Amino acid sequence: MNALREKARELLAAKTVQVVIGYGRGSGGSARAVFMRAPAQAAELIFDATCLQNLAVYLMKPEVRKLGKAALVATPAALRTILQLAAENQVADNSLLALAPVGEDIMPLATFAAIEAHVAAADHDLSAAEGAELGKFAAMGLEERRRFWEEQFSRCLKCYACRAACPLCYCTRCTVECNQPQWIPVPAHDLGNLEWNVMRAMHLAGRCVNCGDCSRACPVGIPLYLLNQKLISDVSSVFQARSGMAARSDNAMSTFKPNDPEDFIR
């Protein structure tokens, strides 16, 4: 933690960056995002097991972009988010500094190449527990799955916190706000809940880096991560693709191979 504070102080004092985006202590022992612009503020920085949020979400917010060049305390998921944003031409190389905590130390990663090397050194497969949970669903009957999701989606309020928390849901105009036609009915009602949740998952297919912020943001606890992990597993097994590994890569869903499987097409 001291290395992190020291690094932040140094970066702000030397004006290498204009803002350091990191974690500070929030209410109830939780961590919250802090935006530090003066060296003296660096003492507020923390990094521990409560620091789960993917701070890369702020890279796409215009309010934060206005602050200037940013240094970002980046978890492995945040690093992959940066690479995915780069692949989608949303961030430029050398335009930000990722601060990756490694044990007690801090590793500054200034270029996409450095982030790629750091990311490639770790394992990003779905964990055994995540795989087992998906397997449990595969073993369920169709009707059982339908009932499970009907119950889950019935609690959805269409607050779109999952969208706001997602670093890759950055469109400035979303289908949700489109009312001619009205794709997703507006009221907090069951109608449209399936459509919204399918749309959110589908638009992240081949892009999601499995940071889990959508599920953490959901005020009614819908396990949105399951949908993402299902699509990650499908994209990986069918298209052999994984998001957020390289700054120059094609999105799985915007490319194709002539020999993609089509056994379901008559």
Next chain:
Amino acid sequence: MPDFEPKIVAFVCNWCTYAGADLTGTSRMKYSPQVSIIRFPCTGRIDFMLLLKAFASGADGIIVSGCHPNDCHYSSGNFHARRRWIIFRGLLDFLGIDVRRVQFSWYGRWGRSRATSACAAWA
């Protein structure tokens, strides 16, 4: 349910399946009146949201049909659509929706009899 008359919506590509269905009509062949055909410029334009909208509007079954691989008028629309359908089908199944309600197919312009028999098979 012998009296069950399914409502079927067919999302079809202008360049192949629609032409096939049109030929069916001009050839005075009969196909099921329960099928409503919606013409698209390309299967690449058939967004999954349209399929969900069709279900929400009371469709029992959906046919999505376009050109054979390598026959796309825009060269790659059907390839992109195929990827989307693979993922979409997996997700529908995961959510407990019977994927047999969505029938994907490739049809050529010559496929008018196949189109008629496919519609007949649904009804």
